[in-house]
Amino acid sequence: xxxxxxxxxxxxxxxxxGNRNLILTVDILSFVDPSMRSEAYGPIPSGxxxxxxxxxxxxxxxxxxxxxxxxxxxxxxDVAASxxxxxxxxxxxxxxxxxxxxxxxxxxxxxxxxxxxxxxxxQITNVSTHVDASPALAEVLTHDRAKVGLRVIFNGxxxxxxxxxxxxxxxxxxILKKDL
Amino acid sequence: xxxxxxxxxxxxxxxxxxxTAGAQTLDARRLGMGGVLTSDVGDHQGSNIAFRAVPxxxxxxxSIPLPLGLIQYLSDHPTxxxxxxxxxxxxxxxxxxxxxLTIQIVKPNVVEGDISxxxxxxxxxxxxxxxxxxxxxxSMKQGGVYHIGGIGKSFGRAFFQVGPLIHLRNxxxxxxxxxxxxxxxxxxxxxxxxxxxxxxxxxxxISFQAGYALRVLHQPSEGExxxxxxxxxxxxxxYVGGAPKYLIGIAYGSAESSGGVTTxxxxxxxxNPVTIDELTETRTSGVGxxxxxxxxxxxxxxxxxxxxxxxxxxxxxxxxxxxxxxxxVRRHVYDDATNAFTTIQVAQDEEFTSRIPVTTTINVAKRIxxxxxxxxxxxxxxxxxxxxxxxxxxxxIALRSGIYRDQNQMMQFTGGGGYRFGKIGxxxxxxxNSRNIERERGAELSxxxxxx
Numbered sequence: 076x077x078x079x080x081x082x083x084x085x086x087x088x089x090x091x092x093g094n095r096n097l098i099l100t101v102d103i104l105s106f107v108d109p110s111m112r113s114e115a116y117g118p119i120p121s122g123x124x125x126x127x128x129x130x131x132x133x134x135x136x137x138x139x140x141x142x143x144x145x146x147x148x149x150x151x152x153d154v155a156a157s158x159x160x161x162x163x164x165x166x167x168x169x170x171x172x173x174x175x176x177x178x179x180x181x182x183x184x185x186x187x188x189x190x191x192x193x194x195x196x197x198q199i200t201n202v203s204t205h206v207d208a209s210p211a212l213a214e215v216l217t218h219d220r221a222k223v224g225l226r227v228i229f230n231g232x233x234x235x236x237x238x239x240x241x242x243x244x245x246x247x248x249x250i251l252k253k254d255l
Numbered sequence: 256x257x258x259x260x261x262x263x264x265x266x267x268x269x270x271x272x273x274x275t276a277g278a279q280t281l282d283a284r285r286l287g288m289g290g291v292l293t294s295d296v297g298d299h300q301g302s303n304i305a306f307r308a309v310p311x312x313x314x315x316x317x318s319i320p321l322p323l324g325l326i327q328y329l330s331d332h333p334t335x336x337x338x339x340x341x342x343x344x345x346x347x348x349x350x351x352x353x354x355x356l357t358i359q360i361v362k363p364n365v366v367e368g369d370i371s372x373x374x375x376x377x378x379x380x381x382x383x384x385x386x387x388x389x390x391x392x393x394s395m396k397q398g399g400v401y402h403i404g405g406i407g408k409s410f411g412r413a414f415f416q417v418g419p420l421i422h423l424r425n426x427x428x429x430x431x432x433x434x435x436x437x438x439x440x441x442x443x444x445x446x447x448x449x450x451x452x453x454x455x456x457x458x459x460x461i462s463f464q465a466g467y468a469l470r471v472l473h474q475p476s477e478g479e480x481x482x483x484x485x486x487x488x489x490x491x492x493x494y495v496g497g498a499p500k501y502l503i504g505i506a507y508g509s510a511e512s513s514g515g516v517t518t519x520x521x522x523x524x525x526x527n528p529v530t531i532d533e534l535t536e537t538r539t540s541g542v543g544x545x546x547x548x549x550x551x552x553x554x555x556x557x558x559x560x561x562x563x564x565x566x567x568x569x570x571x572x573x574x575x576x577x578x579x580x581x582x583x584v585r586r587h588v589y590d591d592a593t594n595a596f597t598t599i600q601v602a603q604d605e606e607f608t609s610r611i612p613v614t615t616t617i618n619v620a621k622r623i624x625x626x627x628x629x630x631x632x633x634x635x636x637x638x639x640x641x642x643x644x645x646x647x648x649x650x651x652i653a654l655r656s657g658i659y660r661d662q663n664q665m666m667q668f669t670g671g672g673g674y675r676f677g678k679i680g681x682x683x684x685x686x687x688n689s690r691n692i693e694r695e696r697g698a699e700l701s702x703x704x705x706x707x
Contacts, residue, residue, distance in 0.1 A: 102375035106523070 289657020
């Protein structure tokens with residue numbers, strides 16, 4: 076169904092022929108299965124100071140059909156997540172990946188965003204970031220399809236580390252210009 | 256959904272034509288008087304056949320437009336190169352809606368501004384910015400009855416003329432849900448049908464018309480000694496005219512369509528989230544196809560009454576005009592399951608009678624010395640327009656002002672002046688109008704020569 080989204084964009088594009096921008100805001104998170112938005116981590120015992128979980132990897136076709144008549148002028152991304160850390164402590168990185176659809180694995184590319192965090196036992200930690208004017212994101216969104224992936228890297232300082240990570244926001248804002 | 260969006264795109268594009276152009280008055284004298292029509296102002300298209308029998312007065316017998324706007328257009332026109340960053344289809348549309356024959360003093364704001372789209376799995380909101388103004392609040396109506404060119408000859412009170420007659424009509428109506436989504440940026444919702452209906456009709460014919468206009472009532476007045484102009488000599492007189500016409504139909508076509516998309520429980524879920532429905536019924540006939548030529552009759556009738564320099568006119572053009580055709584009827588149905596249209600021929604050589612809609616013109620005028628105060632109502636197929644204006648002469652100089660309600664139901668204001676050089680006069684008029692796709696008020700300067 077996600078392939079259908081971009082065709083709606085043809086409407087303002089065709090109607091809006093002129094020296095104007097099309098500002099497309101896509102709530103990517105809403106297209107992610109709710110069961111995939113949360114990921115339990117741990118327990119990570121001592122002896123494993125570094126651990127990685129991959130929250131999800133999915134394929135999105137957000138600009139299909141639009142690329143023929145538009146070019147991406149800029150792209151930005153808003154990401155937010157929540158860690159309900161029940162035990163242990165750690166620092167870490169919350170990584171967002173976007174890759175071309177023909178890539179086998181989005182995690183092989185350079186992350187679009189790298190959000191550092193610090194977790195303490197029994198605390199909920201919220202993290203967020205705004206990735207502005209990302210050329211890499213714009214490059215990916217120029218294509219018809221893209222893959223997105225989320226990865227969390229823990230650097231434990233107190234063990235066992237255990238909790239739940241929940242992705243709370245993943246919104247892409249793309250500014251398109253016509254290219255008729 | 257791709258098809259659905261394509262359909263929606265077509266709907267939106269159809270909106271480009273929503274702002275019907277209406278008549279552009281190139282007679283600056285008439286325009287200065289609010290576009291009003293009387294027996295001696297602006298009746299160059301024969302809106303009342305009885306006017307033919309009324310003696311020409313001193314107020315002019317014709318006009319020659321001066322298309323000064325072409326100079327402005329040549330020096331400053333929109334780009335037609337779609338790759339140019341300044342390319343704007345709305346500016347081009349305005350060229351057609353408002354031909355550059357008059358000088359644009361105040362141009363409407365260019366449709367521009369960023370367009371915003373918000374998409375989530377169960378949410379879609381499209382904010383078209385000022386493009387929303389292109390989508391009308393009500394149905395989009397376009398068309399009219401056009402008597403284009405033709406040749407004729409008068410024999411005293413009688414006349415004969417031959418000319419083409421074209422009738423076009425299209426009415427596109429968006430469902431409330433679709434209109435709100437496009438015009439008011441109301442979010443699309445689930446389990447909702449976003450639909451439209453369109454009714455289009457076009458017919459062309461050759462009109463062979465013979466007519467006669469005469470005075471049927473006359474009570475002399477003292478003023479007739481000085482002038483035979485019933486507009487100003489205080490006479491009581493009634494003039495009537497009638498002109499039956501024989502119509503040879505060249506082609507007829509009509510299409511009535513209804514279509515829409517119905518969303519599912521969730522806007523963007525599953526492989527086929529919307530259901531598309533579309534039904535079109537067409538009726539055609541014409542030269543070179545089944546049915547061939549059509550034949551019909553019609554008439555123009557009119558009357559104008561004068562009493563103490565007061566004028567009351569009633570003109571009915573294409574009164575009772577109709578053409579009989581042998582038509583082919585087809586029904587085109589879209590099947591959402593197979594993503595294909597099915598065409599069924601419902602009838603062939605089916606007799607069908609089309610109408611040419613009547614245009615009714617009612618005008619009133621009062622002359623007081625050299626001053627004229629006038630008003631009219633013109634009721635056509637798609638719209639009713641009203642005009643009112645006045646003309647004041649001071650020696651060789653004329654001052655004019657007027658108002659009118661235009662095709663977009665907006666009040667417009669006009670004013671102007673003129674100077675008479677013997678048998679020729681130069682007239683200028685400044686008038687507001689909304690002949691643009693944005694339906695915003697603009698202003699134009701018109702110039703023409705009057706023939707006295």
